[in-house]
Amino acid sequence: MIATKMQEQVQNSSVIRAMFEEGKRLAAIHGVENVFDFSLGNPNAKPPDEVNQAILEILQADNLMSIHGYMNNSGYEEVRAAIAKSINDKFGTAFTQNNLLMTVGAAGGLNVIFKTLLNPGDQVITFAPFFGEYRNYVRNYEGDLIIISPNTIDFQPNLVEFKEKITSKTKAVIINSPNNPTGVIYSEATIIKLAEILSQKQKEFGTDIYIISDEPYRELAYDNAEVPYLSKYYANTIIGYSFSKSLSLPGERIGYLVIPNEVADYENIISAANIANRILGFVNAPSLFQRVVAKCLEAKVDLDTYNKNRELLYNALVSYGYQCIKPEGAFYLFVKTPIENEVEFCNLAKQKNILLVSGAAFGCPGYVRIAYCVAYKTIEKALPGFKALIEEIGK
Numbered sequence: 001m002i003a004t005k006m007q008e009q010v011q012n013s014s015v016i017r018a019m020f021e022e023g024k025r026l027a028a029i030h031g032v033e034n035v036f037d038f039s040l041g042n043p044n045a046k047p048p049d050e051v052n053q054a055i056l057e058i059l060q061a062d063n064l065m066s067i068h069g070y071m072n073n074s075g076y077e078e079v080r081a082a083i084a085k086s087i088n089d090k091f092g093t094a095f096t097q098n099n100l101l102m103t104v105g106a107a108g109g110l111n112v113i114f115k116t117l118l119n120p121g122d123q124v125i126t127f128a129p130f131f132g133e134y135r136n137y138v139r140n141y142e143g144d145l146i147i148i149s150p151n152t153i154d155f156q157p158n159l160v161e162f163k164e165k166i167t168s169k170t171k172a173v174i175i176n177s178p179n180n181p182t183g184v185i186y187s188e189a190t191i192i193k194l195a196e197i198l199s200q201k202q203k204e205f206g207t208d209i210y211i212i213s214d215e216p217y218r219e220l221a222y223d224n225a226e227v228p229y230l231s232k233y234y235a236n237t238i239i240g241y242s243f244s245k246s247l248s249l250p251g252e253r254i255g256y257l258v259i260p261n262e263v264a265d266y267e268n269i270i271s272a273a274n275i276a277n278r279i280l281g282f283v284n285a286p287s288l289f290q291r292v293v294a295k296c297l298e299a300k301v302d303l304d305t306y307n308k309n310r311e312l313l314y315n316a317l318v319s320y321g322y323q324c325i326k327p328e329g330a331f332y333l334f335v336k337t338p339i340e341n342e343v344e345f346c347n348l349a350k351q352k353n354i355l356l357v358s359g360a361a362f363g364c365p366g367y368v369r370i371a372y373c374v375a376y377k378t379i380e381k382a383l384p385g386f387k388a389l390i391e392e393i394g395k
Helices: 004-011 015-030 049-061 064-068 077-091 105-117 133-139 159-165 188-205 266-279 287-294 303-320 342-350 376-394
Strands: 100-103 123-127 144-148 170-176 210-214 237-242 255-258 332-336 367-371
Touching: 049 287, 064 287, 077 100, 077 255, 077 287, 100 105, 100 266, 105 133, 105 170, 105 210, 105 237, 105 255, 105 266, 123 133, 123 159, 133 144, 144 159, 159 188, 170 188, 188 210, 303 332, 303 376, 342 367, 342 376
Parallel strands: 123 144, 123 170, 170 210, 210 237
Antiparallel strands: 100 255, 237 255, 332 367
16 A cells, blocks of 8 residues: 555546656557647757757766766766856856755755755745646645746736745745746846845744755856846745756756855754655666766757747747736746636647647646747647637637
């Protein structure tokens, strides 16, 4: 018999992954080319050439056991130093290797920092819509996820409700910008105001409240949009990053945490995070790809690939009558459904072999997420189905 907690997890298995499996089932029936799967944020842009070059250089030049063996739980010193320098050059920060911990992707990093910070009953605040796995990551450590209602006008955080819901039990706030699922970038004005609120609440309750900035989409910003680097605005900020999207390496599970010196209780947090990395079973981030990303810090995927998809899909859907804010980053559209029940809308779309994810999975019913990190021709072939769908609903 499996654990009681896991019985619930099995029953409420990821909607996104379930839709992905449904896509494979439909493809077997109708053919891959006739199924339009927009469910999973699985990058279709190929990794930069620098990635393959780096792999070959490392494997040909180094002693293999020096590549594949254990290292410090934080990761290779030279890798962390290279990443710290890259961050400093880009954002004017002053990090060293001692501020970084290499992690098994952003998800591994979030679990490490929650294991480090949370006591049972501690509260973590997030803003809807949000990445649904935050629920599980917080629950893993017996914390409570407090959800702030969505601001569906521009999808900037609802700071009025946020201020009201901070309590003496609030330990952390998760920020995800560019946002999954909306593609919205939280503005500098928003970040400044949010930091002011947290500073006031720390004084009011005599506690430390940490911002945890989840940033796998930082490099995917369009039209020269700037993504504020949060540690410059609020001292108690911890950054979680992943190379999954910036280098199209989601399966390699490589990322890092930045824990600045200014963070309250820094010495204990960095020590505890190293221990958490080990006892959670990660031990260390993948050794080969630590070295690979260190050689590719200035490389990026071809953003034009996603931008062309964004322009085609957004402009077409709006012309058909769908309502959607234009994303500034990431590779998602968050579309208001033309009927109230978004699950029913997803089922109607599935009849046209279009696979979407319900907004309820992100804490925002009445919307669907469309992941446009697919082939351009997939969008082209799906558009007639989107058009027919809204026309049929309107009749």
